[in-house]
Amino acid sequence: MATKKMFLGEEFLPTRWYNLNADFPTPMPPPLHPGTGQPPGPEDFAPIFPMNLVEQEMTPDRWVDIPEEVLDIYRIWRPTPLYRADRLERALGAPVKIFFKNEGVSPAGSHKPNTAVAQAYYNKAFGVKRLVTETGAGQWGSALSFACQLFELECKVFMVRVSFEQKPYRRSMMATWGASCMPSPTDTTEAGRKILAADPDSPGSLGIAISEAVEEAVARDDARYSLGSVLNHVMLHQTVIGLEAKKQMEALGETPDVVVGCAGGGSNFAGLAFPFVADKVAGQQIQVIAAEPASCPTLTRGPYAYDFGDTNQTTPLLPMYTLGHDFVPAPIHAGGLRYHGMSPMVSHSVKTGLVEAQSYDQIRAFEAGVLFARTEGFISAPETCHAIAAVVQVARQAKEEGKERTILFNWSGHGLVDMAAYDAYLSGKLAPYQLPEEEIQRALAAIESLPKLG
Numbered sequence: 458m459a460t461k462k463m464f465l466g467e468e469f470l471p472t473r474w475y476n477l478n479a480d481f482p483t484p485m486p487p488p489l490h491p492g493t494g495q496p497p498g499p500e501d502f503a504p505i506f507p508m509n510l511v512e513q514e515m516t517p518d519r520w521v522d523i524p525e526e527v528l529d530i531y532r533i534w535r536p537t538p539l540y541r542a543d544r545l546e547r548a549l550g551a552p553v554k555i556f557f558k559n560e561g562v563s564p565a566g567s568h569k570p571n572t573a574v575a576q577a578y579y580n581k582a583f584g585v586k587r588l589v590t591e592t593g594a595g596q597w598g599s600a601l602s603f604a605c606q607l608f609e610l611e612c613k614v615f616m617v618r619v620s621f622e623q624k625p626y627r628r629s630m631m632a633t634w635g636a637s638c639m640p641s642p643t644d645t646t647e648a649g650r651k652i653l654a655a656d657p658d659s660p661g662s663l664g665i666a667i668s669e670a671v672e673e674a675v676a677r678d679d680a681r682y683s684l685g686s687v688l689n690h691v692m693l694h695q696t697v698i699g700l701e702a703k704k705q706m707e708a709l710g711e712t713p714d715v716v717v718g719c720a721g722g723g724s725n726f727a728g729l730a731f732p733f734v735a736d737k738v739a740g741q742q743i744q745v746i747a748a749e750p751a752s753c754p755t756l757t758r759g760p761y762a763y764d765f766g767d768t769n770q771t772t773p774l775l776p777m778y779t780l781g782h783d784f785v786p787a788p789i790h791a792g793g794l795r796y797h798g799m800s801p802m803v804s805h806s807v808k809t810g811l812v813e814a815q816s817y818d819q820i821r822a823f824e825a826g827v828l829f830a831r832t833e834g835f836i837s838a839p840e841t842c843h844a845i846a847a848v849v850q851v852a853r854q855a856k857e858e859g860k861e862r863t864i865l866f867n868w869s870g871h872g873l874v875d876m877a878a879y880d881a882y883l884s885g886k887l888a889p890y891q892l893p894e895e896e897i898q899r900a901l902a903a904i905e906s907l908p909k910l911g
C-alpha cells in the first residue's frame with residue numbers, strides 16, 4: 458500500500474530560506490519610487506519596514522539563514538506532513554498521483570505563520586513595539602496576531618469589511634491572541650474616510666485596507682507595517698514549504714511533473730513552487746501552475762505593468778500583473794485572493810514563462826473543495842479550493858490524453874472558520890462570476906499615466 462502521509466523529523470526542518478532572485482535567468486525589473494521614477498533606496502522603506510527586513514527584501518543571496526528564535530517557533534507545527542491524496546485519485550479515475558503539503562496544521566490554520574513569525578522576530582529585534590496590518594479572509598491577521606503574541610508585540614489589524622462580516626470567528630481568533638481588529642474601510646484614517654465618502658457601503662478590498670494600515674503604521678515611530686504576501690521577503694520566508702516538500706518527495710522516490718498553488722498575492726504558491734522552479738531553471742521539465750479566481754484574474758487578464766500596491770498610492774511602484782490599484786474585486790468567499798496585484802517575483806516568473814496561470818470561478822473551486830472533503834476528509838479554505846480545482850483540471854486532462862502525471866499542490870489552509878462559504882455553496886446561493894471586460898478597462902485607466910514596463 459502507498460504511504461498515505463510523510464512526516465519529517467524536526468531535525469529535517471530547513472535552516473535556510475531559498476531566494477529565487479539569485480537564479481532568475483533574466484533579472485527582475487526594480488520597483489520605482491513614484492516621485493523620482495528611480496529605484497527606491499533602503500531609506501525610502503524606513504518609515505514602513507524595519508531595516509533588517511528591507512535588507513532581506515533586496516538581498517541577492519541565494520540562501521538566507523533562518524534565525525534560531527524563528528526555528529524554535531516553527532517547531533510548534535513544522536515540518537508539516539506531505540499527504541498522498543489517493544482517495545481523490547481514485548474518485549477522479551485518472552492516471553495521476555496527487556500529493557499535497559498540509560499547511561493547515563499551523564496554529565492559525567494556514568501557511569501565513571511562516572512569514573508572520575519571521576516578520577515579528579525581525580521587527581522585535583529592530584526595537585519595534587507595534588505592528589499594523591491588513592487582512593482579507595482573516596488568515597493573515599490571525600497569523601500575525603499569533604506571532605506578535607509570542608514576541609510580545611502589540612498588533613492592530615484592518616480587516617476587509619466583507620470578510621469581517623462573513624468570518625466572525627477569525628476576529629475571535631485575533632482577539633484570543635491579543636490583537637485588535639477593525640472592519641476596513643474605517644473612519645479612523647484619511648484613506649478610509651476618502652473611500653467612505655465616495656461609497657459609504659464599500660465592501661472594502663485588500664488595497665484599501667493596506668492604505669489604512671500603512672497610514673496608521675507611519676504615524677508612530679515605534680510602529681511598523683507588516684504585509685502578509687506580495688513582497689520578496691515574504692516569498693522568501695514561505696520557501697520552507699517547498700524545501701520540506703522536496704525532501705519528502707525525494708524520500709518517497711517521487712518527482713512532481715506538475716506543481717500547483719492558488720495565488721492571491723502569491724506567497725503560498727511561491728513557497729511551494731519556487732524551490733521547484735529552481736529545478737526548472739536548471740533544465741528539469743516541470744509544469745508550474747498558479748490558480749487564481751475568475752473574479753480577480755490578475756495574472757490571466759491583467760497587464761504586466763508598474764502599479765501601486767495599495768489603493769491610496771502610498772507604496773513604491775511594483776512591476777507586476779495588476780488590475781489597477783483602485784480595482785475592488787467582487788465579494789467572493791476566497792477573501793485572501795481578492796488582491797488587485799501580484800508578487801513581483803511571481804509576476805516575473807509568469808512573464809518569463811517559468812510559471813503559467815489559470816483562473817477558476819468560485820463555483821468550480823467549491824465543487825473541487827467539496828469533492829476533496831468527501832474523498833480526503835479535510836475541509837479546505839476557499840482560497841485553497843482554487844488550487845484543488847486546478848489539480849482536478851490537470852487530472853482530467855491527463856485522463857483524456859492517457860498520460861501519467863505526478864501532481865504536487867499546496868494545501869494552503871483549512872476552511873473550518875469558513876463554513877458560511879460552504880453553506881452558501883451547498884444551498885445553491887453562490888453564483889459563478891466572470892469579471893466583465895469593461896470593469897477591467899475601467900480599473901486599468903487608473904494606471905495609464907504610470908511608467909511603463911518595456
Ligand SMILES: Cc1ncc(COP(=O)(O)O)c(C=O)c1O
Nearest residue numbers: 596686721722723724725793870
Ligand atoms: C488559506 C489561504 N490560501 C491562500 C491565500 C492567498 O494568499 P497568498 O497568495 O499570499 O498565499 C490566503 C490569503 O489569505 C489564504 O488564507
